[in-house]
Amino acid sequence: MxxxxxxxxxxxxxxxxxxxxxxxxxxxxxxxxxxxxxxxxxxxxxxxxxxxxxKIRGAFNAMRKALEADAGRRVFVCASAGNHAQGVAFACKHFGVNGVIFMPVTTPQQKIGKTRQFGDGQVEIRLVGDYFDDTLEAAQSFCAENNAVFLPPYDDADVxxxxxxxxxxxxxxxxxxxxxxxxxxxxxxxxxxxxxxxxxxxxxxxxxxxxxxxxxxxxxxxxxxxxxxxxxxxxxxxxxxxxxxxxxxxxxxxxxxxxxxxxxxxxxxxxxxxxxxxxxxxxxxxxxxxxxxxxxxxxxxxxxxxxxxxxxxxxxxxxxxxxxxxERALRWEGLKRYYILRLPQRPGALRDFLNLLGPDDDISRFEYLKKSARNFGSILLGIESSARVNFADLEQRMLEGGFTFQDITDDTVITSLIV
Structure with missing residues (x-):
């Protein structure tokens, strides 16, 4: 329409x-x-x-109209790792038709379980492909070979x-x-x-x-x-x-x-x-x-x-x-920051650093990354605090104390690898 x-x-x-x-x-x-x-x-x-x-709205409507056009249609197919799959499964149960739902291999068990529960014996779940494009291709191939009805998640007038x-x-x-x-x-x-x-x-x-x-x-x-x-x-x-x-x-x-x-x-x-x-x-x-x-x-x-x-x-x-x-909410609110700290390899260096922390500064991560030289070690440092401004004060004290550091909080490449 x-x-x-x-x-x-x-x-x-x-x-x-x-x-x-x-x-x-x-x-x-x-x-x-x-x-x-x-x-x-x-x-x-x-x-x-x-x-x-x-998502149940579009899945139900597309299935309803397909069955009105051809009541003999008994198999419906979709590719989805989430809400569309659950909507299709629920609609299959309602109409008493069979569904074959293709999901990526990486789909969490919770989503697979919910989809199976909504289908209540009317749906078969097939895990295919590491990426959604592979899953979609498998679903469409299955449709072509089995004369099944493919239910797109959004690019469809009935949906x-x-x-x-x-x-x-x-x-x-x-x-x-x-x-x-x-x-x-x-x-x-x-x-x-x-x-x-x-x-x-x-x-x-x-x-x-x-x-x-x-x-x-x-x-x-x-x-x-x-x-x-x-x-x-x-x-x-x-x-x-x-x-x-x-x-x-x-x-x-x-x-x-x-x-x-x-x-x-x-x-x-x-x-x-x-x-x-x-x-x-x-x-x-x-x-x-x-x-x-x-x-x-x-x-x-x-x-x-x-x-x-x-x-x-x-x-x-x-x-x-x-x-x-x-974690992500704290970073957005400015209440958590990550640093790479260069710590001198000498007795008392760690105590000197700890003495720089303010009363509301809390170390949430402390991890030696490597000893980059005989005299220094690189440390991944995660700090939470009660207010954004506390970090500027801490960084000032670190500079005055002779500590070398790099703020990596907003470096998505580094944080995705080590945080």
Whole structure:
């Protein structure tokens, strides 16, 4: 279906059909954020769907329409290491059809287990390839050989129509007579954002759409700058739900009218701080992509008095990643720094250094890297403190004490190897 006059009625049908699976996800006014920003801030809680992300919407809708077109279709296939796989598995169980889900060999067991659980005997999981491109190729080859239906994660009109049900629910759930001034959405491949952009244009009022990407995967920004989809040479996979190297073609077609200024890019380390803040303050578990729209609020200076809806896209977070999350949040907040310290090889040198530490400075890492010379040793030093300013004071004392050091906190090449 194109995105002309029939788009809204198609989304309404998809939304009605979804009710066989679950009630609308909550739209909740967030007291904490509203007070902080002096605005009326609402969260669309897609992390509370049956698979803890919005991806179930598109997978269900694409499967529903394929079965309406040909009820004999019994095998559906996807390639995904995350939320799309879980959405497809849930839909397979609902419709009583078989699914073959291809995942990279490196997929965490937790995600494999959740996908198998949602499929409940209807899905087979195949682990193929170290990288997603290999996984995708294997899935598409299987489809061609077995006359199965391939369900793309975002670059598909039926998937886009399904994801747009999220925005439709928002308009129906707002208090009577209230229309959002601003709707903030994360962008990965573009299914949720392109569906929402098309739908918002057909709703009453003048809702402004603002989109958010991680700094390490700006696929929409680059496409808007270049005038068409481009494949990024490198992608930071930390925000795994939105780390896509190339925006979908159909998706871009529906987003190409936007200015690159409509897309905010947020740093991965800052997203970690937002995730921890929400866990501690609200008791809400967000995945990195699910925190994008909340995190981007920091960058908007025009929210006062506005009605803002931030779409929380998912909450599938593996708690084994928590130490990394804390580490990156502390670095972004300026409360942890790493140094390579040159320590003289003489009695008392270490004591001299320790005496330079302030009352709030805490050594969290101390490791000899090598004895670079007979007279000096190189030490990897991690220090946490209670305030940013403490590090400038410490560095001044180190210089005055005759210690040679190098701050490597922001050197991603070195820290990725040794931290």
């Amino acid at each position: 194109g995105h002309g006059t029939g788009f809204l009625s198609g989304v309404e049908r998809a939304e009605a059909a979804l009710r066989d699976l679950f009630d609308p996800t909550p739209l909740q006014r967030n007291v904490y954020l509203s007070a902080y920003y002096g605005a009326d801030i609402w969260l669309k809680r897609e992390d509370l769907s049956p698979v803890r992300s919005y 886009i129509e399904g994801q747009a049900t999220c925005a439709l629910e928002v308009f129906r759930q707002m208090p009577e007579g209230v229309v959002p001034d601003i709707m903030v959405l994360p962008v990965g491949g573009g299914g949720l954002s392109s569906g929402s952009a098309t739908l918002v244009g057909k709703m009453p009022g003048d809702t402004e759409l603002r989109l958010v990407e991680p700094v390490g995967a700006p696929s929409l920004t680059r496409a808007l700058e270049q005038g068409g989809p481009v494949t990024l040479e490198a992608v930071d996979n930390f925000v795994d739900g939105a780390a896509v190297a190339r925006i979908g073609d159909i998706n871009f077609e529906r987003l190409k009218h936007l200015s690159p200024d409509a897309v905010t890019r947020v740093a991965e380390d800052r997203i970690c701080a937002t995730m921890l803040e929400f866990l501690n303050v609200e008791g809400v578990v967000l995945e990195p992509a699910g925190a994008l729209s909340i995190d981007a609020l920091r960058d908007y200076d025009d929210l006062t008095g506005k009605t803002v809806v931030a779409v929380v896209s998912g909450g599938n977070f593996d708690f084994e990643r928590l130490p990394d999350l804390k």
